[in-house]
Amino acid sequence: MSAKLTNEEITRRGFLGWGFAVLAGMVSFAIFVLSTLRMPLPSLLPGKSGRFRIGRKADFPPGTARYFEEEQTYVFADTDGVFAISAVCTHLGCIVGKEERQFVCPCHGSYYDLSGKVKSGPAPKNLQWFKIVKTPGGRLVVERSKRVAPGTKYLV
Amino acid sequence: MKQERETSAPGSAIGQYLSNLKQLPGNLRRSMIRHGAAETSRARAQAVFSNIFLHVHSVKVHRFSLRWSYTFGLGVMSAGAFFILSLTGLLLMLYYEPSTQNAYSSMKDIIYIVPSGRLVRNVHRWGAHIMVICVFLHMARVFYTGSYKRGREFNWLVGLVLLVLTLALSFTGYLLPWDQLAYWAVTIGTNIASSPQEVTDALGLTDQIDVGALMRHLLIGSDQIGNNALVRFYFLHCIFLPMLLVMFVAVHIWRVRKDGGLSRPDDIGPELLEGIPKDAMAEKTFAQKSVKTYSLVAVVKGSHPENSGAPEDTIDAMPHAFVREFAAFMLILAVAVVLSYFSDAPLKEPANPSVPENPAKAPWYFLGLQELVGYSAFMGGIGIPTIALIGLGLIPYLDRDRNGIGIWFENQQGRSVAFVSSIFSFVTCVAILALTVNFGWLRNWYPDVPQIVITFVNPGTLLVGVFAAWSLLTIKKFDSIRIGAIALFTCFFVAFIILTYFATVHRGPNWQFYWWPSLWPGH
Ligand code: HEM
Ligand code: FES
Numbered sequence: 307m308s309a310k311l312t313n314e315e316i317t318r319r320g321f322l323g324w325g326f327a328v329l330a331g332m333v334s335f336a337i338f339v340l341s342t343l344r345m346p347l348p349s350l351l352p353g354k355s356g357r358f359r360i361g362r363k364a365d366f367p368p369g370t371a372r373y374f375e376e377e378q379t380y381v382f383a384d385t386d387g388v389f390a391i392s393a394v395c396t397h398l399g400c401i402v403g404k405e406e407r408q409f410v411c412p413c414h415g416s417y418y419d420l421s422g423k424v425k426s427g428p429a430p431k432n433l434q435w436f437k438i439v440k441t442p443g444g445r446l447v448v449e450r451s452k453r454v455a456p457g458t459k460y461l462v
Numbered sequence: 463m464k465q466e467r468e469t470s471a472p473g474s475a476i477g478q479y480l481s482n483l484k485q486l487p488g489n490l491r492r493s494m495i496r497h498g499a500a501e502t503s504r505a506r507a508q509a510v511f512s513n514i515f516l517h518v519h520s521v522k523v524h525r526f527s528l529r530w531s532y533t534f535g536l537g538v539m540s541a542g543a544f545f546i547l548s549l550t551g552l553l554l555m556l557y558y559e560p561s562t563q564n565a566y567s568s569m570k571d572i573i574y575i576v577p578s579g580r581l582v583r584n585v586h587r588w589g590a591h592i593m594v595i596c597v598f599l600h601m602a603r604v605f606y607t608g609s610y611k612r613g614r615e616f617n618w619l620v621g622l623v624l625l626v627l628t629l630a631l632s633f634t635g636y637l638l639p640w641d642q643l644a645y646w647a648v649t650i651g652t653n654i655a656s657s658p659q660e661v662t663d664a665l666g667l668t669d670q671i672d673v674g675a676l677m678r679h680l681l682i683g684s685d686q687i688g689n690n691a692l693v694r695f696y697f698l699h700c701i702f703l704p705m706l707l708v709m710f711v712a713v714h715i716w717r718v719r720k721d722g723g724l725s726r727p728d729d730i731g732p733e734l735l736e737g738i739p740k741d742a743m744a745e746k747t748f749a750q751k752s753v754k755t756y757s758l759v760a761v762v763k764g765s766h767p768e769n770s771g772a773p774e775d776t777i778d779a780m781p782h783a784f785v786r787e788f789a790a791f792m793l794i795l796a797v798a799v800v801l802s803y804f805s806d807a808p809l810k811e812p813a814n815p816s817v818p819e820n821p822a823k824a825p826w827y828f829l830g831l832q833e834l835v836g837y838s839a840f841m842g843g844i845g846i847p848t849i850a851l852i853g854l855g856l857i858p859y860l861d862r863d864r865n866g867i868g869i870w871f872e873n874q875q876g877r878s879v880a881f882v883s884s885i886f887s888f889v890t891c892v893a894i895l896a897l898t899v900n901f902g903w904l905r906n907w908y909p910d911v912p913q914i915v916i917t918f919v920n921p922g923t924l925l926v927g928v929f930a931a932w933s934l935l936t937i938k939k940f941d942s943i944r945i946g947a948i949a950l951f952t953c954f955f956v957a958f959i960i961l962t963y964f965a966t967v968h969r970g971p972n973w974q975f976y977w978w979p980s981l982w983p984g985h
Contacts, residue, residue, distance in 0.1 A: 347676070348683050348690070375816040398653040398839055400646065400818040412820035413650055414836035415973035426906050428836050430660045430913040 356451030362444055363388070373404065379436065379448060380404060382420075387459030390448045391422045392434035402433070409433065421456055432456060503741070506780040518716040520723050522776040523783045525738045526868075527724040532607065535790035536600035540628075541711060542791035543593035546798060547631075548704065550586040558638065560696035562689045565640035566812045573809065584802030590632050592798055594827045597628045605857070605951050606880070608867045608944065609725035615858035617717040620710055622855055627707045629827065634699035636825055637692065645687060645813035646822035652682050652691070654835065654843030661840055664914035686815065727868035730775070741777045820971045829969075830961035836973055837903065837920035846922050850954060857951070861943045876948050879936060883949040887956035890928055894921045895964055899975045929953040 358377050360366075366383035373380050378393045378401055393401050393409075400413035408425065409418040416427030423432050437452035438460035446460065482489075497508035507521040526532065557576055559568045572579035601621060604610060610618035637648040656674035668674075683690030718724065727734075777783075810819065824832050834842030866872035871880055898921050904911045929950060937946030970976040971983060 346680055346683070346694075348679060378816065398650040398657075398835065400650065400822060401816060410972055412818050412972050413646070413822050414832075424905070425909070426902060428838060428916075430663065430839065430917070 357447055357449050360446050360448055387461040388438055389459040390436040390438055396431040397429040503778055506778045509780050518712055520719040520779055523779050524723055524726055525735050525775050525777050526726040526730050528738050536596050536603055538787045538790045539794045540596040540600055542794045543589050543596055547589045550582050553582050560692050569639045581802055584807050585798050587807035588798045588801045597625055607870055610858040611867045613721045618858050620714045623710050631703045634695045637695045640813045641810040642819040643810045646819045647824045649687050655681050657839035657843050660917050725868045739782055826966055829965035830958050833961045833965040834922040837922050838917045840917055842922050857947050861947050863944055866944050879945050880948050880952045883952040884956045887953040891957050891960040
């Protein structure tokens with residue numbers, strides 16, 4: 307048995323030749339597999355850009371409460387300033403509804419106070435606050451991609 | 463095997479040609495089906511193993527396996543429901559369009575314009591319900607008869623894969639109509655994929671490794687359920703998952719054959735075989751000795767087709783098992799069609815990403831989970847289901863006792879433990895549900911309790927803990943792992959039913975408790 311094996315000696319040249327082919331094959335296969343595995347993961351998430359205009363400062367006198375349905379964002383104004391709170395429940399992404407003094411999520415009954423703080427229910431986090439900026443033209447813009455600490459208002 | 467007839471050639475090629483033409487039908491049939499009429503045991507066996515579709519099935523089955531009250535035909539019915547779903551699904555695919563623009567209107571077309579479209583859709587929907595029920599009950603029968611033992615451990619795992627695939631098929635199908643129900647149930651469902659954030663947030667790791675977002679993006683290809691999600695779900699539902707399921711079902715049934723047929727008790731008294739046909743063909747086979755036997759080598763050792771019926775009390779699968787399997791299939795078909803005439807599958811308003819359906823309920827078999835998700839997204843949606851699956855998978859590897867196979871609940875002890883455990887589970891579930899409905903949970907008592915505490919200490923995890931303790935106690939008390947497994951399985955099964963019932967009937971708008979759906983506001 308062992309004699310037979312040594313008969314089929316592997317020459318260096320043979321090894322280099324075959325070895326190179328096999329190695330090249332394995333490397334390209336690995337690269338191919340790795341890159342195709344990447345494919346189902348989108349690099350650019352399709353969806354809206356995070357910014358939307360809400361109007362001028364004068365449109366938001368203290369006491370205003372408006373809901374931007376497309377953007378799923380509430381915009382409020384009080385004497386301190388204007389602020390934007392996400393309507394997307396932090397539990398599993400339903401849209402919370404606003405009641406007199408709280409937000410309620412219809413899906414599993416999370417309750418938040420009007421500053422977005424969780425009061426009860428399964429929501430793990432408070433509602434997101436979004437940054438508000440002013441364009442050079444004097445319009446207010448909500449940046450949904452920029453999160454700010456609760457209580458951060460666009461000062462009047 | 464009949465030989466092709468040597469034709470006495472009438473000399474000329476043209477004569478040969480005509481004579482071959484005349485024999486075409488017979489030769490065509492013989493080239494297709496090699497065995498003779500299914501009159502001998504051997505021909506019957508050939509009918510099974512020379513057919514690529516039938517050959518995964520055993521050629522012979524034990525007479526005990528034909529007892530209706532042993533299997534209730536549930537495995538076959540699951541497969542039958544899948545077959546119905548495949549056919550009706552193909553028909554629906556002729557008209558359905560997987561785009562957010564057209565999905566909903568193509569569903570409307572199927573219901574109101576396409577001839578028989580409504581019926582086909584209904585059968586598809588009812589078929590799905592039936593399949594899920596059958597698969598669950600089939601698993602329960604396999605468990606309670608101890609049929610995961612003696613070489614069947616692996617097939618139990620294959621079965622678990624089938625369970626997951628069945629649920630995944632239903633879930634992906636649920637999105638396709640693109641109505642309010644679909645949109646919001648699937649929004650919730652896919653957000654569960656990102657719920658590991660509940661844990662990574664608490665550990666402050668979300669910025670480094672956001673497993674949750676990764677899984678969610680992989681699943682829906684976007685940040686929100688939209689066209690990408692619809693196309694992905696369509697692909698999963700119509701191509702990927704059915705293909706996987708077919709492969710695993712083939713393995714599953716092949717393994718039933720390879721594992722020595724269905725499980726059965728060690729001593730089978732004649733009373734257990736009453737009314738089940740005997741192998742009447744045994745002697746007849748002996749009488750026919752003349753034909754060649756080499757094609758039988760794979761089935762029977764020796765040079766003659768010996769088939770005396772003894773020592774195993776078996777019987778030809780063709781026709782005895784097949785007739786019964788066909789009957790089970792027809793029963794399932796009949797139930798699906800009758801239900802479909804009387805009750806339509808729902809279609810709500812078109813999906814509206816701005817206004818959730820209230821309440822937004824998942825399909826019924828996920829409602830138990832939705833109730834748990836209402837305590838903690840991560841534990842309810844990922845943690846507890848994973849624990850349950852791992853627990854189920856471990857059963858055959860922890861209970862290695864060779865006894866207790868083939869008998870429902872094994873013995874009197876098993877029966878009473880199953881009974882007591884179902885009462886125990888019922889009482890525990892009702893108590894915990896009543897507690898949370900009336901008094902809320904940690905956050906209502908201590909408003910500043912950290913989320914991570916709620917994630918790991920909530921009514922759902924409490925139930926799991928209580929059940930685990932209960933089954934450990936049972937193992938200790940009865941000094942039997944099998945009895946402990948019966949206790950645990952029963953607890954989970956009953957809890958699943960109760961949570962499903964509770965979320966179906968008693969949860970209304972804002973997921974609040976109502977005694978009855980007719981009391982919902984707005985009714
Ligand atoms: C798509 C889903 C499934 C299909 C189509 C299916 C089909 C079948 C069929 C036709 C049988 C033959 C016996 C009978 O009818 O009871 C069988 C047996 C079996 N099934 Fe399944 N099954 C499915 C899911 C499952 C699940 C969820 C489990 C458990 C986790 C499971 C575990 C087993 C085992 C261990 C056997 C052998 C039972 C015995 O030897 O008595 N199967 N299955
Ligand atoms: S999604 Fe809001 S409570 Fe579940």
